[in-house]
Every structure is written in C-alpha cells, then in structure tokens.
Amino acid sequence: MMASSFSRRAVTGVVLILYLLGTWLAANASLSLQSLILVAGVFGILAISLDLVAGMLGLYSLGQGGFFGIGAYVTAIAVADFNVSPFLMLPLAMLASGLCGVIIGAMSLRVSGLYFAITTFIFTLVLTVMATDMQITGGTQGLLGPAFTDFPAGLAWLGAPVAWCILLALLAAVALVWNIRRSPLYPVLLAIRDAEPFAEAAGVQTSRIKIGVFGLSAALAGLAGWLFCFLGVVSPGQFDWSVSLNVLVMVLVGGINTTVGPLVGAAFVSMFPAVVAINPWLEEVLYGALSIIAITMFPAGVVGLIRLQFGKPATVPESTSVPAIAVLARDEDEAGLENAVECRGIDFSYPVGPKVLRDVSVTVRRGHIHGLIGPNGSGKSTLANVIAGRLRPVAGTVFVKGKPVNGLSPSGRARLGLRRTFQAAQLVRELTTSQNVSIGLYTTMPGIVRRAAVWPLLPSGRxxxxxxNSQAAGALHAVGAANWTGREVDDVPHGVEQLTQLASVCVAGPDIIILDEPATGLSSGEVAHLATILAGLKAKGVTMIIIEHQTRFLLPLCDQVTVLNAGEVVLTATADEVRANPIVRQVYLGE
Ligand SMILES: Nc1ncnc2c1ncn2[C@@H]1O[C@H](COP(=O)(O)OP(=O)(O)OP(=O)(O)O)[C@@H](O)[C@H]1O
Structure with a gap:
C-alpha cells in the first residue's frame, strides 16, 4: 500500500517535471509554434470547463463561448478604458463569468437536455450580438488585448511569460478536475447526472450543486477568456456560437468525462488547420468528416478508445476491514415519539388522469415494519413517493418524526433520517457497487463539496x-453482496443492484427506510437473506415501510400492514388479520 502510494507520487513528480520542461520549451519556441500551443492551451481550459458540466453532470452547455467572451471583453475593456491592472482582472473576469454562470444556471437548470442546450446557446448568441453592436466592445473590429508583463531580466531564460501563465493555468485546471474525480463528490455528480432521484434520496441538494458546478465551469471559461485576450485581438467572431459548438466537438472527440480527453480534443481542433495547411474549403470538409467519424465510430473519444485497449479504469481500492453498519443515535427529544411516519388524508393525482390516492391515512409506528400491499396500480409507489417527497400531495399532510414535511424536498427528508430504495434500481451504472453505496454517506461526511477541489491533497480527505470505502464495503458485506464490491453496476445481476440500493440506504444509519419491492429479482436464498437483514435492522430500532408483492416474504416480517386498492386504504391491521380478511382475500389475493 505504502509502496504503491510512493510509486504514484513518483509518477506524478516525473509527469510534473516533464510538463514544466515542456512549458519551458514552449515558452522559448518560435512565435508561430508558441501561438499554436498557447491557443490549444486556452481551448484546453475551455474544453475542461465544458467537460466539468457535460461529462460529470450531463449538462450540454452551449454557453461556454459566451462565458469565454465575458472573461476576455471584461479584461480588455477594463485595462484599455479604465487602466485597471490586467492581473487584478484575473479574479474579476472569473467572478464576472462565474456569476453569469450562476444566474444562467439558476434560470435554465429547471429544464434539461435539449432545452438547456438551447437556452445556453441563446445566451451566447445574445452576447455576440451585443459585442458586435456596442461601441465599448469595438464592434466587429474588436479590441486589442493588453500586453503581458515581461519577466525580470534575470529570469529572461524562462522565455515568454504569457506561455508560462497559460500552461500553468492549464495545469491548474487539469489538477482541479483530477482532484474532483478522486473525491467523493465525483460519484455524487454522476448520480445527479444518471440517477437524480437516487442522489436526492441520499440527501444531495441536486439543484444547488448543479448551479454551483455550472458557475465554476463558467468561471473556468472566464479564465480562458482572460488568458485569450493576451494573445491579440478580442473580437465577436472568437466567442460566437460556433466556438461553443467547437468546444463540444473537442470534448466529444477527445473523450467526454475524462481528464485528458478535452485536452486531446482541444489540440486536435485548434491545431488542425495549421497542421493540415491545405485550401480552407478542403480543410473544413476534412475537419468535419474526421469529427463525424470520430464521434460516431468512437463515442467514448480518443481516451475512451485507449482505455478500451488497455483495460478498464482503476476501481476504488477495497477495504480489508468490514465494520458493522452504523445506526444513527436517537435524539433525546425523539425518545417519546410514537409515530415515525404519518399520512393524514392524502389525495394525489398526476397531471393527467384520475386521482391515484384518495384520502389515504396511514400511521407507521416507530420501530415497526409496516407492509404496503395491493394490486398493481393501486398507488403503493405513488404513496412511497409522496412520503419521500418526490411527489407533493394535492391534499393532506405527511408527518415524519412528528414534523409536517409537505414543504420539504426529498433531500431535506433524507436529512431527517428518512431513506428509500426504488422499484427500478436507481444507480450509476458506470461506477462500482461500493462507489454507489458511498453516495449514501453524503449527509454524514461534512464538506464534500467544499473540499472536492483539493480532496486528494488533504490528509483528512484521504x-x-x-x-x-470501508463503510461502503461493510454495508455491502452486511447485505450479502461482498463479492461484488469492486464491480461496476453494469456488470452485476439485477438482484445485486437491489442489494446495492439497500446497502446505500443502510450505510447512512437511517431512522426510517422505505423499500419499494426490495425482493424483486432476488433468488429464494437472497430473499431469505434479505428477510434476515431487515429483521436485523428492525432489532436496531429502524422503522421500515416495505412495498412488496411477495407476501410470503413480507407478511411474517410486518408489525402492521396497509392494504391499498384503487388508491384507497382497504385496511390497516396485523399480518394475521390481513390474511384472514375476506375483502383483502378478494381484492388482493383474488379469492
Ligand atoms: N408518472 C405517472 N403519470 C401518470 N400516471 C401514473 C404515473 N405513475 C403511475 N401512474 C398511475 O398511477 C397509478 C398508481 O401507480 P403506482 O405505480 O403508484 O401503483 P403501484 O401500486 O405501485 O403498482 P405496482 O405494484 O405495479 O408497482 C397507476 O394507475 C399508474 O398507471
């Protein structure tokens, strides 16, 4: 372990020395070669800024050109018209772009996919029109960017200072995303991208994180703009919508959601015209054809292709110690609390269709296992979603631990100690089971977002x-999925997905768990093991609401059972009373 960490540090050291040597060579290269490298470096930062949101959050922003332009114009105008120091403009340019990112993000993150892309595209379009029409921006002619300060005479051997500045900024941007990828925030970001309900149910405030990361991405684009203005003229054509699209091509060609991919893509796109050096029309055709071939034939990009050749990426190291799953200590003022969850007079209907829940009242006693059964379509999952906060009732109130929670989001309810699993497992398929389970620890680990940018550098982070990792391994062990700890979810059977969901819930030591059809896809042996796990959780005082069609598995576990039919409560009683009830036998058991 120590040897491997030493060799990792040695490799990092060698790479850093080689990078600095490369920077020195670039800083002393001929002007034409240097400008080629520096433009690629600036676009590398821009591509990294896009990959941060597109790769990790699935938000395909076409606003990067706009944020890039804000960084460049703000700097060029402040230096030329107001005589501000260009170096003072570095944080200000990043702040200006970052703030715009936060505002655009807060406005447009309500929509996703195509609508998000279009909104950010329009933002870039409007900025380009403004830059073209306004006097202060120099119209179509643009503005001449400031000159970069020279090194003192004694350091002249270092070469062009602007080259050092751009290439060190690129190194810092790479280090930032590298660190984020090695922090516990990374699985959380992928969960927001691929399984947002899962992230919310783990207590993640997904909208805030999306807006924050989008702001960071915009600030990085602003940094690229600040650097770009030292390379010559700042004009509207350099920041228009085609720049945003080209940056997307860079990310896709190099490899989306990889650290090095955006750099490879940026080098390819920005150096292509100079390297190919043919007639411009042919060059455009060739560039377009190559990009289309690369994106369609190798969707994982150049880096993805290399990974395929040389094996899968390293997974999270497994822990050797297997601790028991923690259960949250109960608050003293909860000691007298009788009911864990209470639904009073809940009505619910989806935007289209009739009422799905009608005047549903259910009380779940603290420490009980409460079964929820009923025929298909009777409203069980809908009720689970209402209790967990994914759906808002149109009438009635939900209480969790005695508190009315109608206004509380799923993540807010998770912070109250209410966790849940989903009928169709919500997991990040490209991550390992243990990485998925560790997402469940989000609320128990302070400063995941704040520390992410420097996580591997902090002793406390490591x-x-x-x-x-050891908690996640322990939870997987406890649910009987220890053999699958390091496997990607894509490679595990459906039953293990269910167990992984359960482990991600248990790892946080919840007070209340809602389980939506947890036995689906499990073998009979696994179902028996699941019953033991649930009985063990109950013995620790955890309250559970379990939706399940396999009554032979469920009923022996339950203290109380509620039977739903067509959105109405038929009966709440003990398992024996439910079994004996003639109406239940008729509506549910079909007798
Ligand atoms: N997103 C939705 N939009 C519109 N109607 C929905 C939606 N989700 C569920 N429904 C409808 O609401 C009703 C209750 O569905 P729900 O999934 O809650 O039932 P269920 O008891 O959990 O069923 P199952 O046991 O099959 O999972 C059904 O008629 C279903 O078609």
Missing part, C-alpha cells in the same frame, strides 16, 4: 475517503 482519511475520510478510506473511511467511506
């Missing part, structure tokens, strides 16, 4: 990550 310690916390190893603790999280």
């Amino acid at each position: 310690r916390d990550l190893s603790w999280m």
Whole structure:
C-alpha cells in the first residue's frame, strides 16, 4: 500500500517535471509554434470547463463561448478604458463569468437536455450580438488585448511569460478536475447526472450543486477568456456560437468525462488547420468528416478508445476491514415519539388522469415494519413517493418524526433520517457497487463539496475517503453482496443492484427506510437473506415501510400492514388479520 502510494507520487513528480520542461520549451519556441500551443492551451481550459458540466453532470452547455467572451471583453475593456491592472482582472473576469454562470444556471437548470442546450446557446448568441453592436466592445473590429508583463531580466531564460501563465493555468485546471474525480463528490455528480432521484434520496441538494458546478465551469471559461485576450485581438467572431459548438466537438472527440480527453480534443481542433495547411474549403470538409467519424465510430473519444485497449479504469481500492453498519443515535427529544411516519388524508393525482390516492391515512409506528400491499396500480409507489417527497400531495399532510414535511424536498427528508430504495434500481451504472453505496454517506461526511477541489491533497480527505470505502464495503458485506464490491453496476445481476440500493440506504444509519419491492429479482436464498437483514435492522430500532408483492416474504416480517386498492386504504391491521380478511382475500389475493 505504502509502496504503491510512493510509486504514484513518483509518477506524478516525473509527469510534473516533464510538463514544466515542456512549458519551458514552449515558452522559448518560435512565435508561430508558441501561438499554436498557447491557443490549444486556452481551448484546453475551455474544453475542461465544458467537460466539468457535460461529462460529470450531463449538462450540454452551449454557453461556454459566451462565458469565454465575458472573461476576455471584461479584461480588455477594463485595462484599455479604465487602466485597471490586467492581473487584478484575473479574479474579476472569473467572478464576472462565474456569476453569469450562476444566474444562467439558476434560470435554465429547471429544464434539461435539449432545452438547456438551447437556452445556453441563446445566451451566447445574445452576447455576440451585443459585442458586435456596442461601441465599448469595438464592434466587429474588436479590441486589442493588453500586453503581458515581461519577466525580470534575470529570469529572461524562462522565455515568454504569457506561455508560462497559460500552461500553468492549464495545469491548474487539469489538477482541479483530477482532484474532483478522486473525491467523493465525483460519484455524487454522476448520480445527479444518471440517477437524480437516487442522489436526492441520499440527501444531495441536486439543484444547488448543479448551479454551483455550472458557475465554476463558467468561471473556468472566464479564465480562458482572460488568458485569450493576451494573445491579440478580442473580437465577436472568437466567442460566437460556433466556438461553443467547437468546444463540444473537442470534448466529444477527445473523450467526454475524462481528464485528458478535452485536452486531446482541444489540440486536435485548434491545431488542425495549421497542421493540415491545405485550401480552407478542403480543410473544413476534412475537419468535419474526421469529427463525424470520430464521434460516431468512437463515442467514448480518443481516451475512451485507449482505455478500451488497455483495460478498464482503476476501481476504488477495497477495504480489508468490514465494520458493522452504523445506526444513527436517537435524539433525546425523539425518545417519546410514537409515530415515525404519518399520512393524514392524502389525495394525489398526476397531471393527467384520475386521482391515484384518495384520502389515504396511514400511521407507521416507530420501530415497526409496516407492509404496503395491493394490486398493481393501486398507488403503493405513488404513496412511497409522496412520503419521500418526490411527489407533493394535492391534499393532506405527511408527518415524519412528528414534523409536517409537505414543504420539504426529498433531500431535506433524507436529512431527517428518512431513506428509500426504488422499484427500478436507481444507480450509476458506470461506477462500482461500493462507489454507489458511498453516495449514501453524503449527509454524514461534512464538506464534500467544499473540499472536492483539493480532496486528494488533504490528509483528512484521504482519511475520510478510506473511511467511506470501508463503510461502503461493510454495508455491502452486511447485505450479502461482498463479492461484488469492486464491480461496476453494469456488470452485476439485477438482484445485486437491489442489494446495492439497500446497502446505500443502510450505510447512512437511517431512522426510517422505505423499500419499494426490495425482493424483486432476488433468488429464494437472497430473499431469505434479505428477510434476515431487515429483521436485523428492525432489532436496531429502524422503522421500515416495505412495498412488496411477495407476501410470503413480507407478511411474517410486518408489525402492521396497509392494504391499498384503487388508491384507497382497504385496511390497516396485523399480518394475521390481513390474511384472514375476506375483502383483502378478494381484492388482493383474488379469492
Ligand atoms: N408518472 C405517472 N403519470 C401518470 N400516471 C401514473 C404515473 N405513475 C403511475 N401512474 C398511475 O398511477 C397509478 C398508481 O401507480 P403506482 O405505480 O403508484 O401503483 P403501484 O401500486 O405501485 O403498482 P405496482 O405494484 O405495479 O408497482 C397507476 O394507475 C399508474 O398507471
């Protein structure tokens, strides 16, 4: 372990030395070669800024050209018209772009996919029109960017200072995303991208994180703009919508959601015309054809292709110690609390269709296992979603631990100690089972977002990550999925997905768990093991609401059972009373 960490540090050291040597060579290269490298470096930062949101959050922003332009114009105008120091403009340019990112993000993140792309595209379009028409921006002619300060005479051997500035900024941007990828925030971001309900149910405030990361991405684009203005003229054509599209091509060609991919893509796109050096029309055709071939034939990009050749990426190191699953200590003022969850007079209907829940009242006693059964379509999952906060009732109130929670989001309810699993497992398929389970620890680990940018550099970060890995391994062990700890979810059977969901819930030590059809896809042996796990959780005082069609598995576990039919409560009683009830036998058991 120590040897491997030493060799990792040695490799990082060698790479850093080679990078600095490369920077020195670039800073002393001929002007034409240097400008080629520096433009590629600036676009590398821009591509990284896009990959941060597109790769990790699935938000395909076409606003990067606009944020890039804001960084460049703000700097060029402040230096030329107001005589501000260009270096003071570095944080200001990043702040200006970042703030615009936060505003655009807060406005447009309500929509996703195509609508998000179009909104950010329009933002870039409007900025380009403004830059073209306004006097202060120099119209179509643009503005001459400021000159970069020279090194003192004694340091002249270092070469062009602007080259050092751009290439060190690129290194910092790479380090930022590298660190984020090695922090516990990374699985959380992928969960927001691929399984948002899962992330919310783990207590993640997904909208805030999306807006924050989008703001960071915009600030990075602003940094690229600040650097770009030292390379010559700042004019509207350099920041228009085609720039945003080209940056997307860079990310896709190089490899989306990879650290090095955006750099490879940026080098390819920005150096292509100079390297090919043919008639411009042919060059455009060739560039377009190559890009289309690369994106369609190798959707994972150049880096993805290399990974395929040389094996899968490294998975999270497994822990050798297997701790028991923690259960949250109960608050003293909860000691007298009788009911864990209470639904009073809940009505619910989806935007289209009739009422799905009608005047549903259910009380779940603290420490009980409460079964929820009923025929298909009777409203069980809908009720689970209402309790967990994914759906808002049109009438009635939900209480969790005695508190009315109608206004509380799923993540807010998770923070109250209410966790849940989903009927169709919500997991990040490209991550390992243990990485998925560690997402469940989000609320128990302080500062995941704040520390992410420097996580691997912090001794506390390394310690916390190893603790999280060992907790995740322990939870997988406890649910009987220890053999699948390091496997990607894509490679595990459906039953193990169910167990992974359960582990991600248990790992947080919840007070209340809602399980939506947890036995689906499990073998009979696994179902028996599941019953033991649930009985064990109950013995620790955890309250559970279990939706399940396999009554032979469910009823022996339950203290109380509620039977739903066509959105109405038929009966709430003990398992024996439910079994004996003639109406239940008729509506549910079909007798
Ligand atoms: N997103 C939706 N939009 C519109 N109607 C929906 C939606 N989800 C569920 N329904 C409808 O609401 C009703 C209750 O569905 P729900 O999934 O809650 O039932 P269920 O008891 O959990 O069923 P099952 O046991 O099959 O999972 C059904 O008629 C279903 O078609």
